[in-house]
Amino acid sequence: MKVIRLALCLFLLCLANGISYAGSEGAGGGLFGPGDALKVLVYGSPDLTTETKVNENGKITFPLLGEVAIGGLTPAAAEKKIADLLESGGYLRKPQINILTATLHSQQISVLGFVRNQGRYAIEGQRSLTDVLAMVGGISPDGGNIVTLIRAQGGDFVKEEIDVLAMIRSGDMSLNRTIYGGDLLYVESAPRFYIYGEVQRPGFFRLEPNMTVVQALSVGGGLSQRGTERGVRIQRRDAEGVLRVIKVKPDDLVQPDDVVYIQESLF
Known part of the structure; x- marks a missing residue:
């Protein structure tokens, strides 16, 4: 229990420093969130090209439109939203929008505990639990088989304990959870x-x-x-x-x- 409380305190500390943690509605690879740095291109209108950052409210500032909420949207959905707003506002006819991502701070995860390389890692697209463990170099020799996953969901924190060894031995890969931006993973010490x-x-x-x-x-x-x-x-x-x-x-x-x-x- 002390280990879990420590991990949760570190998780809350990240929140206090302005790091975004996506909820269940916004969880998933490639979704925009606070801190993401973007470059928005408008085909045929280079003067509207904008480098911007998603603020804490999930909004960006765009010429002619002002603030546009794109937090929790995929790049394709955000491009369509900006295009629709430009067309409905009478600014452009059938505009073509392309969004380039410079950095995706909201798509970072924290991996702590008994792994070979603790830290924060950026993830792109869908990554499974075993993908993330491989990315950090695996579980250290003193690490146990239990991985604790902490995720923000619906305004609360949800905790799940996954026995990686049992999952692999049984072949039940339904427990190989998809890891989303904002998730925290803690690997327990071995008993x-x-x-x-x-x-x-x-x-x-x-x-x-x-x-x-x-x-x-x-x-x-x-x-x-x-x-x-x-x-x-x-x-x-x-x-x-x-x-x-x-x-x-x-x-x-x-x-x-x-x-x-x-x-x-x-x-």
């Missing part, structure tokens, strides 16, 4: 467990899915000369946060943050 006592390599290690006690013991290098598999105990916190000591069997599953203790043999 860990601790092992100490009579083992070759005490310490903390990455917890793999469905890892058993005997597998955890092998990760710790196996028993020392004085160690025994009998009487292995795990220190684990329950739902109320109380630390419990549990006697376990070799095929019992290890849980995140478990502390596995290997006792000394009496013989």
Whole structure:
């Protein structure tokens, strides 16, 4: 929960600095939003060629027309809107408009957490979750399988957790979400467990899915000369946060943050 709160605070900080986050109505590749720098060309009327920027209200300033709202529109829709306004205002007959995008600040995403290259990235067109992970160099060795997606939708923040490993193993690519401008992705750290006592390599290690006690013991290098598999105990916190000591069997599953203790043999 602390990790999610941190990611959400960073997300809100970006908003406070004027970075646009598209809602569900405006989400999608190639939609204009605040901060986008554009060049608007009018065929046959070079004097109307305009370099402008979409303001915080999703509007640009255009000669003859004043402010024109294009926020949330595709380039083709924005071109048609400007052309219709020029024609309906009696300024030009069947004008041909072409919009060139210099920078699309509203089509940037933030990728944080345990990836090889954190930062903000511009995306063009549709990009899937796996596309974005490949773009940032993949998940780092200390990263886990869970990717948290935070998106502004309908004035609220929507959070979704996606198990990338399970998605790939199952082949269910319906979970390979399309990533839109303004989205934030946070890759969790991998779950860990601790092992100490009579083992070759005490310490903390990455917890793999469905890892058993005997597998955890092998990760710790196996028993020392004085160690025994009998009487292995795990220190684990329950739902109320109380630390419990549990006697376990070799095929019992290890849980995140478990502390596995290997006792000394009496013989």
